[in-house]
Amino acid sequence: MRALEAEVGSAPSNRAAIERIDAFTCERPPLHRNFLEDVEEHADNPDVGPADIAQALRGEHEELLGPDGTFSFRTDNGEFELPLRRNCSYILLGHSTQPTRAHPYLERDVVNHELGHALHYGLWLASGPLGERLSTAANEAIADILAHVFDGDPCHGKVLGEGGTPVDCRRRMDVYEQSVSDAFWRFGRADHETGQSLRQLIWTLREEVPADALRVAIVDGIAAVQVALSQIDAEPLANVPIFDDEILATRYRFVREYEAASAFFHAVCASLEDAPPACGEHAQRIGDPRVAMREAWLANAPTSIGRSGVTLADGRRVTFELEGALIRQMTVTLADGEQQSYLGDPDLGLPEAEREPTSGRITLWFSAPGSTAPGAQVGWTSDGELIAR
């Protein structure tokens, strides 16, 4: 790694530096999966050069060495890794740090789950490039489905009690409590639990359709997710690097998770003759598509509004000054022409994002520089209101 750091520091361009790290990642002990993605975000930033990338690489190296100087990935779970250029892939399997679970490298569920990711992306890569952004709900459900559908074990990840005997499961294949839409809305993003209704769908079908037909249906479902994600990638704002605009970011996260899960459901069920009863439960399992919310949030995202602005019912006009993906300033023009400017956090630049847990509504909070009332903030909401606190 020391040799790589030197090579990267003297690379002729950021792109050349990134290519060197990527090649190294496939040839030698791998770097953490997010490192290259983080670096690549700054590839075209004029303030960043190869020396900065080499510095980031040294920071990564120090983290891998840890306080005791032992090179280790320090992961206590499993991870499927597909480096940036997709020239290779591998699985990292760590040591358990808790008495309630076996070492991931000894745990069949974890190994099969990571191999499930490999099989899943392998199927996608066989038909073209992967999408820009994926779907956590679909990806994690599919990895669990591929890990368990043929071994028939509904318990994913054994929780160990005293004496090391299994007493519980970290996830189950045979239960779900809420739709994908509702599960997403509880957190504002997807996690390993969001796709429970997809796991349980396959588990139900497993009892009702022949294994060969189910296998074909799952492969059809996986292919349909890729089509859905590619369609989203083609939307104009779908892949802007969203740093500040939490309204747009949450909106696109929701669309990806919902549409990927819905596509999987439809394709699996369309593949089966005489669709079983579970296939009639799209509304219950995938949930509310929140179509009106999607449109309102897209219209009210600062990234969409920009300098062209919106006029509120009371005559005030709101515009946003953007620099790439950064929200530099919000300006409110009063009916009499007076202008008031608001900035995000003075150190970070970005507005503070707040989410209401039940409605999901997001408010981006800005401050008025030099305001007579310190701490007073003005908020722009995902439903297009200007509010104060």
Ligand SMILES: [Zn+2]
């Ligand atoms: Zn996973």
